[in-house]
Amino acid sequence: DAKTTQPNSMESNEEEPVHLPCNHSTISGTDYIHWYRQLPSQGPEYVIHGLTSNVNNRMASLAIAEDRKSSTLILHRATLRDAAVYYCILRDRVISTSGTYKYIFGTGTRLKVLA
């Protein structure tokens, strides 16, 4: 099962900021929080990731709660091209001796951007 909880869907107006929440109450101290998005007919696209501190890149900002049990992906000005399914993901250890970790994808948040 996915280790994160996200709302099924959200709406935003174009040119306005969007805050996409994610709960991950079982996060361990060494787990990074990853965000991906999937546009229609495409594979998932990396957006941002972080461990403890807030992170910024050209696509978005990631705000991580002090206790790390939740995080928020911030799109500063939503455009129609940002309409996608957004996934918040933690790694999960594979039951093997290889030290392999894997992502467990949930159903994500479907973001609709209104013109």
Place this chain on the structure above:
Amino acid sequence: ETGVTQTPRHLVMGMTNKKSLKCEQHLGHNAMYWYKQSAKKPLELMFVYSLEERVENNSVPSRFSPECPNSSHLFLHLHTLQPEDSALYLCASSQDIRGDQPQHFGDGTRLSIL
């Protein structure tokens, strides 16, 4: 983003056919993955390769057979598939298998089983 390339983009095959999906990455990554995405379901991890060695088979039926001849190429050989195997098959790569670094995905092969 042309880091991970998958071919073909679309494939229609009968249940008795044999076909292969191909994935190629030019990112210098050491780990590669196959995922399955069925309609209205989350992505499911199928296989993980690290330095050309399979390190994870996530209870995938034997009618799916992966092959990783080198760190840049990954194949998924298909034979006697079932209609429920119709899905989007996604390939991804990452620097290593520790899960700290991002995975880069291809755009997938849309597979339809007749």
